[in-house]
Amino acid sequence: MSIKFDDKLPIYIQIMNYMKKKIITGEINGGDKLPSVRELSTKLRVNPNTIQRTYQELERENLVFTQRGMGTFVTEDKQIVKNLKKDMASDIIESFISEMKGLGFSYDEIAEVVKDRTKKEE
């Protein structure tokens, strides 16, 4: 497990995003136990307080829950994971569209380009 850090962003947000992607793709399943704060801190060479913060924020978003003395676990609520996937997708789309707008593309042209591109993949 390793992350390419871009230290411009707060580290805890980067680790959150990394965890979220793993949850969405099913690499970490609902009910799975996350590594302990110390383990992850050693693995990623990051201050343990930062990992603690990551877990707290993930918990606030209801993506994980803590069981006293047992550790931190991924939510088993499929709806939450579904919503997360939607949210992350819409973030990517938002930033894509605003970049394209910045290049002078109209909405129609953007749709066109995307359609062409995805057709090619198929």
Add this chain to the structure above:
Amino acid sequence: MSYILEAKNLNKSYFKKKALNGLNLSIEKGRAVGMLGPNGSGKTTLIKIAAGILRQSSGEILIDNHEPGVYTKSVISYLPDRNYLPKWMKVEDAINYFNDFYGDFDRNRAYELLDFMKLEREMKVTSLSKGMTEKLHLTLVLSRKAKLYILDEPIAGVDPVARDKILDAIINNYNEDSSMLITTHLVRDIERVFDDVVFINNGEVILSGNAEALREEKNKSIDELYKEVFGE
């Protein structure tokens, strides 16, 4: 809030040259703090005062609510930025030396760290490379159960692999009961270890704060911020 180190209006002059110029600094218990600044900014002077090796010209410094002295030396584990072990020593001798000197030295922990650093007890201190010397020093310093670890340039002049090893040792040593003050000008390699950072220039603190909050606020890494603050 309780502080492990508090400096108030600290001044230090070497003849006419002012090394510390009314420096104010507070370090919370249980934090890893990065003290960042170019060569000659006053970092090592501050550390030496904290470690009780130098005395300030004026101002106040308290470590765990005590002025530097016998008590503070017993709770500070200090890694100087240069070699200080007698030449005749082998690694094992250095461990015995520390074990005799410091009541809080944990010999088993030292052996664990030696293994981790891939150092042998029979090696002669003088035969060690720069990176190995740094690893040995860090082993000795982290094997004490101190309240405040002061590491002066722990990764300077060390190759990237050894650097990672040293960072691992620092992170593994991290615990809530002790604090770490780490000076460096190699910010990028180590910035993810810090809770808080303090920028020092011309013997004054010019910027300080929580590392994550600074990243968020300035939209920059601590390394970039360093270059901005100290760049021409």
